Amino acid sequence: MSPTTTLVSSPGKVLVAGGYLVLDPLYSGTVVSTSSRFYTLVTDDLVQSGSGRRSPTSPIQIRVRSPQFVNATWTYKVTLPTGDNKSVLVEQVIDPSSATVSKNKFVQLAIDRTIALASEILGPSSTEPLLSNDIDIIILGDNDFYSQRAQLTSRNLPPTLTSLTQLPSFLHTNVPISQVHKTGLGSSAALITSLVSALLLHLKVIPPSSFDSKVEKSENDGGVSEGRRLAHNLAQYVHCLAQGKIGSGFDVSAACFGSQIYTRFGKEVLDPLMSVEGYNTTDVSLKTTLSSSNPLWNYRVEPFQLPPSIRLMLADVDAGSDTPSLVGKVLKWRKERPEEAKELWDHINLLNQKLSKTLRELNILAEKFEVEYKKVVKYLSSLMYVQWLANPSLPEAEQKIIEQFYQARQTTEDIRAGMRKMGSLSCVPIEPPEQTDLLDTCISVAGVIGGGVPGAGGYDAIWLLVFDPEDCPQTDLPSTRVEGVWSTYKSLDVSPLLATESKDKGVRIESVDGVKGLKELLSELPN
Ligand SMILES: Nc1ncnc2c1ncn2[C@@H]1O[C@H](COP(=O)(O)OP(=O)(O)OP(=O)(O)O)[C@@H](O)[C@H]1O
Numbered sequence: 271m272s273p274t275t276t277l278v279s280s281p282g283k284v285l286v287a288g289g290y291l292v293l294d295p296l297y298s299g300t301v302v303s304t305s306s307r308f309y310t311l312v313t314d315d316l317v318q319s320g321s322g323r324r325s326p327t328s329p330i331q332i333r334v335r336s337p338q339f340v341n342a343t344w345t346y347k348v349t350l351p352t353g354d355n356k357s358v359l360v361e362q363v364i365d366p367s368s369a370t371v372s373k374n375k376f377v378q379l380a381i382d383r384t385i386a387l388a389s390e391i392l393g394p395s396s397t398e399p400l401l402s403n404d405i406d407i408i409i410l411g412d413n414d415f416y417s418q419r420a421q422l423t424s425r426n427l428p429p430t431l432t433s434l435t436q437l438p439s440f441l442h443t444n445v446p447i448s449q450v451h452k453t454g455l456g457s458s459a460a461l462i463t464s465l466v467s468a469l470l471l472h473l474k475v476i477p478p479s480s481f482d483s484k485v486e487k488s489e490n491d492g493g494v495s496e497g498r499r500l501a502h503n504l505a506q507y508v509h510c511l512a513q514g515k516i517g518s519g520f521d522v523s524a525a526c527f528g529s530q531i532y533t534r535f536g537k538e539v540l541d542p543l544m545s546v547e548g549y550n551t552t553d554v555s556l557k558t559t560l561s562s563s564n565p566l567w568n569y570r571v572e573p574f575q576l577p578p579s580i581r582l583m584l585a586d587v588d589a590g591s592d593t594p595s596l597v598g599k600v601l602k603w604r605k606e607r608p609e610e611a612k613e614l615w616d617h618i619n620l621l622n623q624k625l626s627k628t629l630r631e632l633n634i635l636a637e638k639f640e641v642e643y644k645k646v647v648k649y650l651s652s653l654m655y656v657q658w659l660a661n662p663s664l665p666e667a668e669q670k671i672i673e674q675f676y677q678a679r680q681t682t683e684d685i686r687a688g689m690r691k692m693g694s695l696s697c698v699p700i701e702p703p704e705q706t707d708l709l710d711t712c713i714s715v716a717g718v719i720g721g722g723v724p725g726a727g728g729y730d731a732i733w734l735l736v737f738d739p740e741d742c743p744q745t746d747l748p749s750t751r752v753e754g755v756w757s758t759y760k761s762l763d764v765s766p767l768l769a770t771e772s773k774d775k776g777v778r779i780e781s782v783d784g785v786k787g788l789k790e791l792l793s794e795l796p797n
């Protein structure tokens with residue numbers, strides 16, 4: 271086989287509405303995929319990897335490196351099924367000279383399960399030649415996935431968006447993965463989705479057109495290829511296996527399909543595959559279970575994107591919360607007080623639907639009244655919310671657009687109130703008072719539409735939607751005013767993230783030259 275290199279990326283996520291509710295298939299979540307991405311490069315190019323063609327008797331080796339971390343190289347030996355041994359075996363090769371053994375369950379399971387699926391679909395004898403050269407995998411996450419506070423401090427830079435753009439790409443974190451401060455963009459979901467997608471492509475289980483949205487649109491009713499759906503199902507499976515539980519899966523879905531209104535799949539589809547010890551001896555077929563035509567994969571992905579000239583802003587709040595414990599407490603409350611919970615969840619659900627409908631309506635208005643829409647964005651970008659409706663003599667189209675923005679503001683506020691109520695009823699700090707103060711300060715800034723705490727909430731982060739008018743001097747942009755508030759905010763340590771919304775539909779095939787800083791990084795990697 272001639273050497274090949276495959277590079278794939280997948281985005282991070284922000285659950286702007288639907289936290290907790292999205293765990294139940296009766297409700298949905300509005301998830302925005304981020305411009306910050308995870309990249310997986312798979313290569314068997316002898317020059318690049320410095321390794322060589324295997325002799326037929328030596329084992330298949332896969333080396334994985336995460337160059338942003340200390341002690342983050344993992345080598346695996348792969349045994350394909352032969353004779354009586356029907357399962358794929360992926361074992362870590364431990365270097366006896368190394369003082370500490372580093373393991374990465376997420377990476378190991380992704381490789382193991384993807385090769386097992388490939389071997390079922392292609393047959394072991396067709397899979398073997400695809401692994402005839404040793405494989406090198408490089409994993410990289412955009413800086414946003416990890417807190418850059420220490421990097422900014424060490425360079426004497428203030429915590430602003432401008433400072434973040436000055437940092438080199440894929441900065442080393444100077445710690446092992448287990449000690450890194452994550453920012454909540456869903457590193458593990460983006461990592462697994464990009465890794466399994468890259469391997470499925472590399473092993474030719476799916477064609478590159480699987481991730482070409484133009485081809486997908488022209489060839490498929492729903493605009494989504496079979497290959498992308500297979501990658502999604504596999505990534506959901508691996509993520510659940512690595513986390514040891516079946517979550518809602520909104521993060522993996524966003525990494526695969528992009529921004530969307532997400533309704534989860536029923537847990538039943540993965541139950542037979544979820545035994546960690548027994549997964550590779552089970553008689554359950556991966557090919558059948560993970561197939562895009564398996565009706566048990568009953569998730570729903572409705573396309574969604576933010577209206578034009580609206581910017582998503584994110585800030586990492588350096589306090590942190592333990593999501594699983596928040597989820598455990600909320601679900602306990604829901605179990606103990608089902609009626610109270612149902613009433614509140616139904617109420618929040620209507621508000622969530624109202625928000626996505628309003629944003630959708632704004633997309634339609636922006637297309638229909640392009641000039642008026644731009645004018646309104648510019649006009650509102652310098653006004654505080656209380657002034658938005660102050661001029662009733664504006665032309666009808668402009669008035670209509672302003673009313674929708676006003677509605678978006680009110681609905682985000684109503685959702686926040688609903689989430690705070692859920693927090694107080696379940697005794698969980700979903701939007702704790704410190705975050706309420708921060709959000710109230712931010713949304714009172716001119717040009718800010720609304721905001722909230724993403725996902726499970728707590729002390730981790732906040733999101734805002736702000737007007738982002740074209741041809742506006744940097745100093746007059748709402749995002750610049752917000753940054754000013756964040757950098758001087760005293761009661762919490764607030765640090766911006768660079769991420770905006772990714773309008774691309776999830777997994778994307780990349781070229782090394784097209785990813786800023788990648789070529790340089792690869793050229794500096796030791797063999
Ligand atoms: N750059 C990376 N290279 C290799 N593995 C990684 C990398 N980043 C994350 N991981 C894997 O993902 C695991 C973290 O998963 P975890 O579910 O705790 O994070 P998360 O909830 O997705 O994070 P966040 O949403 O805060 O970004 C790590 O232990 C590691 O196995």
Ligand SMILES: C[C@@](O)(CCOP(=O)(O)O)CC(=O)O
Binds near residue numbers: 285724725
């Ligand atoms: C609480 C929950 O609905 C969202 C958690 O989101 P996040 O990881 O806090 O972004 C859990 C889930 O959907 O898996």
